[in-house]
Amino acid sequence: MADQAQSNGSVVGKNSSKEGISADEIALYDRQIRLWGMKAQERIRNANILLITMKALANEIAKNLVLAGIGSLTIVDHEVVTEPDLGAQFFLNSSHLGLNRAEAASSAIQRLNPRVKIHVSTSDIRTQVPSFFSQFDIIIATDIDSPQTLDLINTATRLNSRPFYAASSVGFYGFVFADLIEHEFVIERAKSNLPTKLGPETRTRSVVAVSPKPDNPAQELVTKRELYSTWLLASDLASLPPDILKSPRRRKIVTPILSCLRALWEYLTLYGTPPDPNNRAAIAQFTVMCTEKHKALGLPVETLKSDILRSFLQNINAEIAPVTAVVGGQLAQDVINVLGATQQPIQNFVIFDGNSMEAHVYTLHPEGPLGKALFNEESSGVDAAAAVANAVDAAAAAAAAHAAIMAGGGLGPVMPPDMNMFTGGGGGAAVDPMDINGAMGSGFAAAPGAGFPQQPLPLLVPNGTVTGTDVTAAAAAATAPVSGGGDVSVLGGGTGSTPGQEQQQQQQGQQQS
Structure with missing residues (x-):
């Protein structure tokens, strides 16, 4: 089935016609074309997306991307449908028990938009070679409980110069991570009395081009570039940005869920399974990890409260539909923004707290180079196999x-x-x-x-x-x-x-x- 996905999966631009978007498609996507424009819709229409693991979060992502009119969606999942899957997944019902999750959900996804090509692979994503990812425009990995696997997928996407997203839901909580390597986008805005300067705006963002809008000289088109780092660096080694660390007030309002997630990823790296909420030794060790991650981020210990730790542990194995709807919707919207290249994308972590109903964005990068300079095969002379x-x-x-x-x-x-x-x-x-x-x-x-x-x-x-x-x-x-x-x-x-x-x-x- 992996070979089927590789051979049948569309390549960039394969779904587009020489005539562009048809009149029927313009009528179908009229509202969103008015929102982000015809050129953005054409890029969305030609996009081939890879979605890994079909659980509740992926349900939301698939729904939003397919309804937006992407070119093709390839779903990879080697697991079968079990009873817990029926609780939060709206593409499944009891008749799907025992069937492969990707295959079971594919027909319902296809019905959402028959114009989108749906491909299914029942293989384990860990068995794929790095070149497998080159046929897709964007790779999205959801609910993968192995940080090493996320690191290796991210390595493969970097080797193939493909944007990568990782996301997961943890009961009331969730996160979205983005490694777009180097992403350029164009924003339209009114001209200022002072000319827009080229060069860095922040450590990650710079202005690379400015031009007047052809049909409206009072407006200008500003091209910006965002630089990213990898999952391995951002998920554990990166500290909070200086503007937060230098402000005691801002450090106090950083969500402790970030520390809990980092501790969870370390625990999964060590043991391969999440901590058992009924095992005192596991709870104690996880608590120590949370405390150390909190200190490593430079956050005050008093903001990591016992009720937060208790709630996080109780939510580890849960899927809650409203949470996956929010997190999945935010990720899908960012994918649309990246494809359309007219909006500021996520940079680079979003942490969602369902208790407070807040989504916090944190720019987590270690010291050193970012973007292509961080992992440049051509400049380093390292081949793909050696890099992996x-x-x-x-x-x-x-x-x-x-x-x-x-x-x-x-x-x-x-x-x-x-x-x-x-x-x-x-x-x-x-x-x-x-x-x-x-x-x-x-x-x-x-x-x-x-x-x-x-x-x-x-x-x-x-x-x-x-x-x-x-x-x-x-x-x-x-x-x-x-x-x-x-x-x-x-x-x-x-x-x-x-x-x-x-x-x-x-x-x-x-x-x-």
């Missing part, structure tokens, strides 16, 4: 380092803020988990299995290796005990066990005693 291999190695090394830090026993007994929960013994000195040099001393060891997933990392190649690199072996080697090392502990208790294993060990110890 480097991304895999980087993901493995990062996961191994996080596992070593979190398993190190240096955290000691850390109580979650305002939460009466057991967090483990220990007694080690309080160490910042982000301080690798401080945590990894001569007697520090991380045993294989101390939190690192024991399956191969998701790769963009079918055989599980890239240029001869076995990621499982590499991860095991990276986490092997070092000279002078001994037992390690999670939150100061246990011997390199995961939170679930630690709970079992505690129960066994009680039975023996």
Whole structure:
């Protein structure tokens, strides 16, 4: 089915006719053409979109894009419909149970707009080679619970110079991430008394061209360019922009859901599954991660309250239709804006909080180059396979380092803020988990299995290796005990066990005693 999607999927411009938009299409899309113009509608009409994972969030995205009149939509999902899928997905019903999710939803999506070509692939997106993504204009990955997989997809989209979106819903909460690499858009505005200057406006945005509007000299057309960074950098390594960090007032109003999401992504990297709200050890470790992510962002600890942590944990495995409608609608609208190239796009993270009904936009970029300069194959002389291999190695090394830090026993007994929960013994000195040099001393060891997933990392190649690199072996080697090392502990208790294993060990110890 993956081959079917690749062979049948339309390429850029294939759906357009030499005559352009027909009279019937103009009548059908009249309202939106009045909103964003004929040229933008033509670009939308010729667009080929890849949508990964068909859950409630993807339902909303697919609905909005298909109704807008894109050229083709390719849906990739290897999972089957289960009972929980029926709760928030309006393209499915009980007759679809056991069927592939993409295939089950495709007919209802097609009925929304017969002019749009719908393609389905039932293959696992992790088995696709990087060149697979070159046939699409925009790639959207939704509800993927593996940060490594998102990193690798983003690497492939960068190699093919394709805009990339990642999004997910977490019960009442959700996020949208955009890596458009370098995106230019044109805005029309009234001429000012002072001429518009070319050059940087912000760190990410610059004015690259200014021209008078041909049919109205009082108006001017300003071409701007936005620069982006990758998922790997923005999701964990990037700090908040200086204008927020320098303002105590603005730091206090940064949503703590950003810290919770970053902690969730780290937890998923370490264990492959989200924290169990019924497991005290898992809750305690997740709370420590949230606190450290909050501190790393430079945010005041008092804004990370216990009720926020509790609510986030309770929402991790939930899909709520109104939330997916808001997040999916916002993402789809931004895709339309990018295709039309007449509006400012998302830069680069949107965090939605359903409790407050607010969507916050944060520009999260690390120091250094952005845009094409961040990942320029031509200038660096790196081929596609080597670039993917480097991304895999980087993901493995990062996961191994996080596992070593979190398993190190240096955290000691850390109580979650305002939460009466057991967090483990220990007694080690309080160490910042982000301080690798401080945590990894001569007697520090991380045993294989101390939190690192024991399956191969998701790769963009079918055989599980890239240029001869076995990621499982590499991860095991990276986490092997070092000279002078001994037992390690999670939150100061246990011997390199995961939170679930630690709970079992505690129960066994009680039975023996």
